[in-house]
Amino acid sequence: MKILRNAQRPLVNALRRRYAIFDGLWQRFPDNIFLIRCGDAGRFYVEAINPPLEAMFGMTSEEACGKPIEEVVPADYLPAVLARYQECVASRAPLSYEEIGAADQANPQYWLTIMVPAVDGQGRVEYILGISRDITLIRQAEETLRQANEVLEKRVAERTAALEAANQRLRELAIHDGLTGLYNRRHFFELAEHAFRQTLRSGFDLSVVMVDLDSFKRINDSLGHAAGDLVLREIAGVFRLVMRESDIVGRYGGEEFAVLMSSAGAQEACRLAERLQNAVADSRIQWRDTAIQCTLSAGVAQYSPQCDASLDALIERADVALFEAKSRGRNCIVVSRPDTSLCSSRELFS
Ligand SMILES: Nc1nc2c(ncn2[C@@H]2O[C@H](COP(=O)(O)OP(=O)(O)OP(=O)(O)O)[C@@H](O)[C@H]2O)c(=O)[nH]1
Numbered sequence: 001m002k003i004l005r006n007a008q009r010p011l012v013n014a015l016r017r018r019y020a021i022f023d024g025l026w027q028r029f030p031d032n033i034f035l036i037r038c039g040d041a042g043r044f045y046v047e048a049i050n051p052p053l054e055a056m057f058g059m060t061s062e063e064a065c066g067k068p069i070e071e072v073v074p075a076d077y078l079p080a081v082l083a084r085y086q087e088c089v090a091s092r093a094p095l096s097y098e099e100i101g102a103a104d105q106a107n108p109q110y111w112l113t114i115m116v117p118a119v120d121g122q123g124r125v126e127y128i129l130g131i132s133r134d135i136t137l138i139r140q141a142e143e144t145l146r147q148a149n150e151v152l153e154k155r156v157a158e159r160t161a162a163l164e165a166a167n168q169r170l171r172e173l174a175i176h177d178g179l180t181g182l183y184n185r186r187h188f189f190e191l192a193e194h195a196f197r198q199t200l201r202s203g204f205d206l207s208v209v210m211v212d213l214d215s216f217k218r219i220n221d222s223l224g225h226a227a228g229d230l231v232l233r234e235i236a237g238v239f240r241l242v243m244r245e246s247d248i249v250g251r252y253g254g255e256e257f258a259v260l261m262s263s264a265g266a267q268e269a270c271r272l273a274e275r276l277q278n279a280v281a282d283s284r285i286q287w288r289d290t291a292i293q294c295t296l297s298a299g300v301a302q303y304s305p306q307c308d309a310s311l312d313a314l315i316e317r318a319d320v321a322l323f324e325a326k327s328r329g330r331n332c333i334v335v336s337r338p339d340t341s342l343c344s345s346r347e348l349f350s
Pocket residue numbers: 179212213214215216217218220224225226227228229232253254255326330
C-alpha cells in the first residue's frame with residue numbers, strides 16, 4: 001500500500017502543479033471566462049466563472065456553480081445566450097461571435113465571445129468553455145472614426161461641388177465675352193470650324209453673317225463709354241431673341257458680331273440679317289434721359305466650294321460684303337455671291 005502511494009506521488013505533484021498554474025491563470029485572466037456544463041434535455045449549468053464575471057453577476061464562482069444558466073444570466077440576454085450554447089453543442093466546433101449587451105441603450109457594450117466545446121469519447125459535448133472580451137472601446141473608437149469620416153466626406157463633397165461650380169464659371173468665362181455674354185471670338189472660331197468641317201462632309205449649306213453697328217463711336221463720344229457698353233449689351237440681347245438655336249453668334253470685335261448659320265443658304269442668312277436689322281432699329285435703348293437708336297450693316301456669304309478653301313476665306317468674303325455695306329451708306333445688307341461679286345440682299349431675292 002505504501003509502495004503504491006509512493007509511486008503515485010509524482011503524478012499527484014504534477015497534477016497539483018498543473019492545477020495551480022491553471023487556477024492562477026483563471027484568477028488573473030482579465031476577460032470573462034465561463035465553463036458551462038451541458039446537461040440532459042438541452043439544459044445548461046454554470047460550472048465555474050472567473051473573478052470579472054463574479055463581479056458582473058454579483059456572485060462567487062462557488063455560489064454560481066451548479067446553477068441552471070437561467071438563474072445566472074439576466075433574462076434579457078438569456079435567449080441569445082442559449083441559442084449560442086445550442087449552436088456550439090450542435091456544431092461541436094469552436095464558435096466566435098460578437099454581441100451587444102448594455103445596461104441602457106445609449107451606452108451599448110460590445111463583447112467578442114469565443115466558445116470551445118469539450119467533447120467526450122462518445123462525441124457528446126460535455127462542457128463549453130467561453131471567453132468574452134469587452135471590445136466597447138474599440139467599437140466606440142470605430143464609431144468616432146466613422147463619424148469623423150462622414151463629416152470629412154461631407155466637407156470634401158461640399159468643397160468638390162464649390163470647385164466644380166468655380167470650374168464651370170471659369171469655363172463660362174473662358175468661352176464668353178464678358179460684356180455681352182455672347183461667345184468670344186476664340187470660341188466662336190472653335191465652334192465655327194467644327195460646323196465648317198461638318199459642312200464639308202455633309203454637303204449641306206452654310207452661311208456667315210458679319211454684323212457691325214453703325215457709327216457706334218458717336219454713341220461713345222456723345223454719351224460716354226458706359227452708354228456704349230449698355231448699347232452693346234442690349235444689342236446682344238436682341239441677337240439672342242432673333243437667332244435660331246442652331247446659329248452660332250459671337251462678338252467678333254468691338255461693335256462687330258459674327259453669326260454662323262448651319263444648313264442655311266444666302267437667302268435665309270439675308271432674312272436673318274433683315275430680322276436683326278429691324279429688331280435693332282425698333283429697339284430704343286434708354287440711357288439716362290436719352291433714348292438711343294441704332295442701325296446696323298451686315299455682310300452675308302454662303303459657303304462656296306469654289307471660293308472658300310477655309311472658314312477664314314468664307315468669313316473674309318462676308319467681311320468684304322460688310323465693308324461694302326458700310327460704303328453704300330450703312331444700315332444695309334450686302335451679299336457676296338459665289339463668284340465673289342457683291343449685290344444687295346434685295347437684288348438676291350429679285
Ligand atoms: N463702349 C464701348 N465701346 C467700344 C467697345 N469696343 C470698341 N468700342 C468702340 O467702338 C468704336 C468703333 O468705332 P469705329 O470703328 O470708328 O466704328 P463706328 O463708329 O461704328 O463706325 P462705322 O463702323 O464705320 O459705322 C470705337 O470708339 C471703340 O472705342 C466696348 O467694349 N465698349
